[in-house]
Amino acid sequence: MRIILVGYGVVGKGVTTILAQKYAEKVKDYGFNPKIVAISDIDGAVINPRGLSPEKLEAIKQRGYPISADPEFGNPGINALEVIESVEAEVVVEVTPVNIQTAEPAISHITKAFKTGKHVVTTNKGPLALAMPALTELAEYNNVYLRFSGTVGGGTPMLEFAKRCLAxxxxxxxxxxxxxxxxxxxxxxxxxxxxxxxxxxxxxxxxxxxxxxxxxxxxxxxxxxxxxxxxxxxxxxxxxxxxxxxxxxxxxxxxxxxxxxxxxxxxxxxxxxxxxxxxxxxxxxxxxxxxxxxxxxxxxxxxxxxxxxxxxxxGAGSIETAGAVLRDLLDIKHKLANRMLNSNLESYK
CATH class of the missing domain: 3.30.360.10 (Dihydrodipicolinate Reductase; domain 2)
Structure with a gap:
């Protein structure tokens, strides 16, 4: 699964930390092979279509800003919408700061992802608070998934508990x-x-x-x-x-x-x-x-x-919220696997 990470603040760094630390474990236990192919922030982006290695992710975090100054994969000046449109990936993880006045720039990032056929995991409450019904319909129209466990309860799986345990x-x-x-x-x-x-x-x-x-x-x-x-x-x-x-x-x-x-x-x-x-x-x-x-x-x-x-x-904390992002990525992975299975079964009929 190729991932574009939009936003490199506290939660964004938590996401890269968890994916780097748990990479081998997730591949072994879940058959889940996450690759961050781009990180977009206010100064530009780092992009590697083959995936940024755990070592590179750690080096970027340790170096600090601007991330686009990375000598190997830095792309100064490119904005998130350009990254989402131009970089091939299955999922956009949107973790920019919350804006409840206009929901920007997150709502534009999410809609661009949908329109380019990418699934979205977000921890950003702004777009959901202002336009959740419309975003849900847009995701369905484009046949992609929208997941947002980290917006409610942080590391506590409130949404999943209600949807699954109380189904x-x-x-x-x-x-x-x-x-x-x-x-x-x-x-x-x-x-x-x-x-x-x-x-x-x-x-x-x-x-x-x-x-x-x-x-x-x-x-x-x-x-x-x-x-x-x-x-x-x-x-x-x-x-x-x-x-x-x-x-x-x-x-x-x-x-x-x-x-x-x-x-x-x-x-x-x-x-x-x-x-x-x-x-x-x-x-x-x-x-x-x-x-x-x-x-x-x-x-x-x-x-x-x-x-x-x-x-x-x-209800909060960078690692707890990043853990919710990981749960959402795994959920999308399972949904895609089931979709492929159902498609194969249909082809045999």
């Missing part, structure tokens, strides 16, 4: 904590009795929150994940504008203290059911399965037959 059951509702940054802030406020600003500062110092933290604390990140879950798991056709969203800026120590007196606490909960999808601070019992601490994520699927099923795990 055959009807998921009636989904509730969860989908943002580790806000969960850390609320945990600090509740357990250590520190104010919102102090808890936010602590999250920023630890690298959990960005310098400009509105994506997390105003609920946008959680809302993006609610959109993805709504469309992928529950078959809805919604975008970010359809989510009723409230962040955590107005949560005070007094609010948390009053909740604690009732044996409860406050968490930022994303909810999907028959009503309007919502993101809002919600009072829940401290004994509830969703009441997890720190940067953990948790999701509860309410099903027709199995009742409530809760999954807990880490």
């Amino acid at each position: 055959g059951d009807k998921i009636k509702a989904i509730r969860g904590i989908f943002n580790g940054t806000t969960n850390y802030i609320l945990t600090e406020m509740s357990q250590n009795q520190v104010g919102f600003q102090d808890a936010l500062s602590s999250a920023q110092k630890l690298g959990y929150a960005e310098r400009e933290p509105s994506m997390d604390i105003d609920g946008f990140d959680t809302a993006c994940k609610v959109v993805i879950l709504s469309n992928w798991i529950m078959g809805k056709k919604i975008t970010l504008k359809d989510v009723d969203r409230t962040g955590i800026r107005d949560i005070t120590l007094q609010t948390l203290t009053e909740a604690a007196e009732r044996g409860n606490t406050i968490k930022l909960i994303g909810s999907i059911d028959d009503n309007k999808p919502t993101v809002k601070p919600t009072e829940i019992a401290k004994t509830h399965p969703l009441c997890v601490s720190g940067v953990l994520n948790a999701v509860t699927f309410s099903t027709e037959y199995a009742g409530e099923q809760t999954l807990v795990g880490r």
